[in-house]
Each structure stands twice: as structure tokens, then as C-alpha cells.
Amino acid sequence: xxxxxxxxxxxxxxxxxxxxxxxxxxxxxxxxxxxxxxxxxxxxxxxxxxxxxxxxxxxxxxxxxxxxxxxxxxxxxxxxxxxxxxxxxxxxxxxxxxxxxxxxxxxxxxxxxxxxxxxxxxxxxxxxxxxxxxxxxxxxxxxxxxxxxxxxxxxxxxxxxxxxxxxxxxxxxxxxxxxxxxxxxxxxxxxxxxxxxxxxxxxxxxxxxx
Amino acid sequence: xxxxxxxxxxxxxxxxxxxxxxxxxxxxxxxxxxxxxxxxxxxxxxxxxxxxxxxxxxxxxxxxxxxxxxxxxxxxxxxxxxxxxxxxxxxxxxxxxxxxxxxxxxxxxxxxxxxxxxxxxxxxxxxxxxxxxxxxxxxxxxxxxxxxxxxxxxxxxxxxxxxxxxxxxxxxxxxxxxxxxxxxxxxxxxxxxxxxxxxxxxxxxxxxxxxxxxxxxxxxxxxxxxxxxxxxxxxxxxxxxxxxxxxxxxxxxxxxxxxxxxxxxxxxxxxxxx
Numbered sequence: 001x002x003x004x005x006x007x008x009x010x011x012x013x014x015x016x017x018x019x020x021x022x023x024x025x026x027x028x029x030x031x032x033x034x035x036x037x038x039x040x041x042x043x044x045x046x047x048x049x050x051x052x053x054x055x056x057x058x059x060x061x062x063x064x065x066x067x068x069x070x071x072x073x074x075x076x077x078x079x080x081x082x083x084x085x086x087x088x089x090x091x092x093x094x095x096x097x098x099x100x101x102x103x104x105x106x107x108x109x110x111x112x113x114x115x116x117x118x119x120x121x122x123x124x125x126x127x128x129x130x131x132x133x134x135x136x137x138x139x140x141x142x143x144x145x146x147x148x149x150x151x152x153x154x155x156x157x158x159x160x161x162x163x164x165x166x167x168x169x170x171x172x173x174x175x176x177x178x179x180x181x182x183x184x185x186x187x188x189x190x191x192x193x194x195x196x197x198x199x200x201x202x203x204x205x206x207x208x209x210x
Numbered sequence: 211x212x213x214x215x216x217x218x219x220x221x222x223x224x225x226x227x228x229x230x231x232x233x234x235x236x237x238x239x240x241x242x243x244x245x246x247x248x249x250x251x252x253x254x255x256x257x258x259x260x261x262x263x264x265x266x267x268x269x270x271x272x273x274x275x276x277x278x279x280x281x282x283x284x285x286x287x288x289x290x291x292x293x294x295x296x297x298x299x300x301x302x303x304x305x306x307x308x309x310x311x312x313x314x315x316x317x318x319x320x321x322x323x324x325x326x327x328x329x330x331x332x333x334x335x336x337x338x339x340x341x342x343x344x345x346x347x348x349x350x351x352x353x354x355x356x357x358x359x360x361x362x363x364x365x366x367x368x369x370x371x372x373x374x375x376x377x378x379x380x381x382x383x384x385x386x387x388x389x390x391x392x393x394x395x396x397x398x399x400x401x402x403x404x405x406x407x408x409x410x411x412x413x414x415x416x417x418x419x420x421x422x423x424x425x426x427x428x429x430x431x432x433x434x435x436x437x438x439x440x441x442x443x444x445x446x447x448x449x450x451x452x453x454x455x456x457x458x459x460x461x462x463x464x465x466x467x468x469x470x471x472x473x474x475x476x477x478x479x480x481x482x483x484x
Contacts, residue, residue: 005477007470008339008379009387009430025341025386027431034341034384036473038481076382086287086345118258119288157346160296 003040006033006074013072021073037076044068085115087123087154087163092172095123095165097148103127105144107152109163122162125152129166130205142191143167143205149176151207173207216319219311244392244410244464249373249472251380257283259381261472263373265365278365279357282373284381286350294349299342300383301349304333306370308356328367331436335371335391335426338435341384350383362413364424364438368393371426371436372465379473387428388469389435392461394454395422396443405444407453409461420444423454427462434459 006012012024012031020026021042023035033039087093087109095107109121127138144150151172152165167173170190177185179195179202187206188194194201246266254260260283267277287300294301306328308317321329332354354370368391375389397416398405405420413419421441425434443450 003481005474007388007473008385009428011430023384025384027386032386032430034344034386035382036379036477037382038477086348121289157296157298160290160294160347161292163347 003038005037006039007036008032008034012039012074017069018072019069021071023074023076024072031072033074035074035076037074040073040075042071042073044070085112085117087112087121089154089156091154093123093152093154093165094175095150095152097144097146097150100141100144100146102140105140106162107150107165109165123152123154123165124158124162125150125165125167129155129164129168132168142203144174145177145202145204147178148174148204151175167205167207170208171210173205175207177202177204219316242409244461245412247372247465247468249376249468251376251472251476253281254283257285257377257381258287259284259377259379259383261373261376261380263369263376265369278369280354280366280369280373281357282352282354282370282377284350284352284374284377284383286381287345287348287383288350290347290349296347298346300340300345302333302337302340302342302352303349304329304336304352304354304374306332306354306356306366312356324363328363328370331367331424331438332370332374335389335436336374336378338426338433339375339385339387339389339428340378341386344384350381352377364393364395364422364440365410365413367391367438368424368426368461368465372469376469376472379469380476387430387433388466388473389426389428390462390466390469391424391426392458392463392465393422393424394457394461396420396441396450396454407450407457409457409464421454423458425455425458425462427459427466429463429466 010033012033015026015029015031018031020031023033023037024031025034091112093109094111095109097105097107099106105125107123107125109123110117127140128135130138130143150167152167153172154163155166156164158164177193179185181195181198183195183197185193185195185202187209188201190206191203192201193204193206248264249261251261253262263280265278290301306325307321308325310317310319352374354374356366371389371391378385379388393411394407394409395411396405396407397411397419399417411419421443424438426436427434
């Protein structure tokens with residue numbers, strides 16, 4: 001099926017009918033495309049049959065009518081395989097540790113979500129963001145080593161050079177590590193990896209395997 | 211020692227190729243139309259986005275009068291250099307460069323003041339079109355190169371704006387609209403006849419150009435992002451300034467139609483492959 005093509009600046013519809021998705025922008029109560037691509041309209045998810053009405057324990061905003069509107073977005077799929085994606089706050093990223101310092105671990109962000117990045121972006125993991133508990137006892141060199149592959153979450157756009165990342169969750173942390181002898185290790189606990197050949201343990205902030 | 215950093219032209223004299231039969235005469239350009247534009251996106255595989263533009267040559271018989279050729283590459287969005295301060299929006303850098311062989315007089319490899327001037331104009335024209343805050347902490351480089359000789363600066367600038375707009379759309383950078391460039395000029399034959407306004411002036415065809423105007427225009431928004439006006443207007447007609455502007459806007463609309471068509475084809479081609 002031929003999809004509708006959108007070019008930048010093309011009118012897509014009034015903002016009272018659709019919710020703006022990726023690749024669109026709103027100008028004077030109308031939705032316009034902002035990238036070159038094909039138009040996709042996603043219908044809002046149908047609410048699952050509501051259970052017994054709960055008593056309101058917190059003040060919620062008025063139920064917004066925009067939740068019921070279909071989302072319109074312009075995607076670049078099919079135009080080029082190269083997709084430029086930036087890490088955003090909240091994204092789970094995969095990165096390689098490039099440098100260890102007592103106050104921070106410097107990483108290179110390789111993958112955002114399920115998109116492999118064209119360019120490498122630099123990130124920083126500070127000791128207070130390594131884990132959620134006993135933050136004051138964290139030592140960076142007992143959590144990461146250069147060359148480790150780490151799953152982390154973006155918590156801030158950071159400073160001029162690097163994004164700030166955190167591994168303060170069970171499923172975040174080192175997912176691939178090599179020992180000092182150069183062997184690929186396997187995790188044995190939440191803070192240790194073991195070398196299968198030498199049998200030695202090394203300290204890491206281990207991500208919980210799925 | 212020989213300069214090994216770049217590929218220099220031959221040292222001695224060379225004989226240019228001579229084509230004995232000129233092509234058939236082109237249709238005479240009417241005053242109310244712009245020259246035909248050839249536009250193609252995705253010509254440089256290594257860049258994030260790229261486009262190539264060629265302007266029809268109205269009188270191909272004349273020697274040394276070749277068509278205007280422009281190529282544009284967009285690199286990015288990519289991370290800023292370490293020394294750059296934090297930026298909540300995209301940093302736009304534009305370069306306009308004449309190829310060394312693009313003009314009669316051979317150009318240097320370094321950008322001179324006129325090229326830098328064109329780069330500033332191009333940056334202003336594009337800045338109004340790009341949604342800069344969609345890409346924090348990143349930079350984009352836009353490099354336009356003029357590959358052939360013989361046209362004045364305003365025509366080059368309007369071509370640069372049009373080709374850069376197509377390349378940015380090809381790179382997938384968020385824009386509010388496809389910006390297009392257009393030129394109009396006030397020309398006169400001699401002192402006796404009244405001056406007339408032409409769209410997309412061919413410099414060689416006119417005896418004297420009194421004033422010229424180059425604008426960058428967003429057609430759906432009906433906004434102008436950049437304007438460059440040069441020359442002297444006769445004092446008798448108060449409206450001539452407005453008329454000149456309007457004519458260049460018409461030229462912009464014409465150029466924009468070419469962009470729209472080429473971008474549509476780009477998407478169709480992409481869908482055909484996938």
C-alpha cells in the first residue's frame with residue numbers, strides 16, 4: 001500500500017483532531033510535518049475494561065481529552081537506513097567503558113533503545129549513580145573496568161561534553177566483561193563476575209540477566 | 211618540495227576540449243519564468259544528507275558559458291567538539307565554497323571574504339527553517355560547493371539555499387518548512403527605456419542591472435528568513451521595491467515546487483527499494 005508522503009512543512013491536520021507524534025510540529029493550532037517521510041496514524045490504545053473504581057487517593061488532573069485522539073507521526077523508515085537518534089533523558093542505552101577515574105567512569109554510548117548510533121556520544125557515570133543503595137560506599141573501580149559493556153539509563157543531558165548516565169537499578173549495570181587475563185567472564189552475583197579459566201572473581205556492578 | 215596535501219592542477223598550459231557542434235538553441239527564457247532546475251538528493255553516500263542542483267543554461271552556444279552547478283552535503287547531527295560549551299539546541303555551521311576551477315580566475319583553497327559572506331547569508335536563511343531545539347548538544351555542518359563557473363553571487367546564494375534545503379530534508383533534520391531561494395532584478399536596456407523587473411536574471415543577457423534582490427522564503431508559512439538587497443532604485447516609482455520583492459517570492463515558490471517534487475521522488479524511491 002502506498003503510504004502518504006510528507007515533506008517538511010506539509011499540513012497534516014488540525015491539532016484538535018490528532019496528537020503530535022515524532023517528526024511533526026504544531027504551528028497556529030495546526031499540525032505540520034517537520035521531516036521527510038511517510039505519515040503514520042496510530043489509534044489510541046483501547047482502555048482495558050476498568051476494574052472496580054478505586055477511591056481517588058491523590059489529586060489527579062482532569063482526564064485529558066487528548067488521550068483519546070489518534071497520534072500522527074512522520075517516520076523516515078524506508079528512506080535511509082541511517083537514522084540519526086540522540087540519547088534522551090529516560091532512554092536505556094548500551095555503552096562501552098572507555099576510562100576509569102575515582103570520581104567517574106567515562107563511557108561511549110553505542111546504542112540507544114534498539115537503534116545503533118552513527119556517531120559515538122560520550123557519557124559519564126558518577127559514583128552516586130552507580131547503585132541505589134549504599135551510595136557512599138561505591139567505588140568506581142569496583143564497579144566498572146575499561147572495555148566493559150554497560151546497560152545504563154540517561155538521567156540528564158549533562159554538561160557540554162557528556163550525558164549523565166545511571167545504573168541504579170537491578171537490570172542496569174555491566175552486561176559483558178572481560179577479566180584481567182582477557183577472558184570473557186560470567187556473572188555469579190550482583191557484584192561479581194567470574195573468569196571461567198582462572199576461576200578468579202572480579203568486582204562489577206552486575207546487571208541482572210533477563 | 212611538491213605540495214602533497216592537495217591535488218593541484220597541471221602546472222603547464224593545457225588545451226581545452228573543443229566541441230565543434232553546439233547543441234540546438236534553447237527556448238528563449240521568458241521574463242516571467244525561472245530557469246529550469248535539476249535537483250537530486252542523496253548523491254554523497256558518506257554524508258547524512260546531500261543534494262545536487264543544476265541550473266539550465268539559457269544559451270549554450272556561447273563559449274565558456276556553462277550552467278550553474280551546486281552540490282551540498284549535510285554532516286550531522288553529531289556530537290560537538292569537546293571545547294564547545296553546552297548548547298540546548300543544534301549548532302548550525304555553513305560553508306560556501308567555490309571550487310578552484312569554478313570561476314574564470316582560479317580560486318584559492320581557503321575561503322575568501324565573498325565565500326564567507328555567502329556562508330553567513332546561507333546560515334541565516336536556514337536557521338529560520340530548522341527546528342533547532344529538537345537536537346540538543348549536537349552540531350551540523352552544511353557545506354555547499356559551487357562546481358562550475360560564470361554566475362553572480364545572488365544566483366549562487368539562491369541556488370545554495372534551495373540545494374541546502376533539499377539536503378537537510380534528506381538528512382532528516384527537523385524543519386518547519388522547505389526553504390527555497392529566489393532572485394529578482396531590475397534591469398534596463400539603455401537610458402531611454404524604462405527599467406523592467408525580471409525573475410532569475412541571467413547576468414550575461416542584460417546590459418545593466420540596477421538592483422537585485424535575493425530572498426529565502428518559507429512558502430507554507432509565508433515567511434522570509436533571509437533577504438539580500440543590492441543596488442540603487444530609481445526614485446520615481448515608490449512601489450518598485452515591493453514589486454521586486456514580490457517577483458523574487460514568485461521565484462522562490464517556483465524553486466520550492468522543484469524541491470517538493472524531488473523530495474516526493476526520494477521517498478518513493480526509498481519505498482521501492484525496501
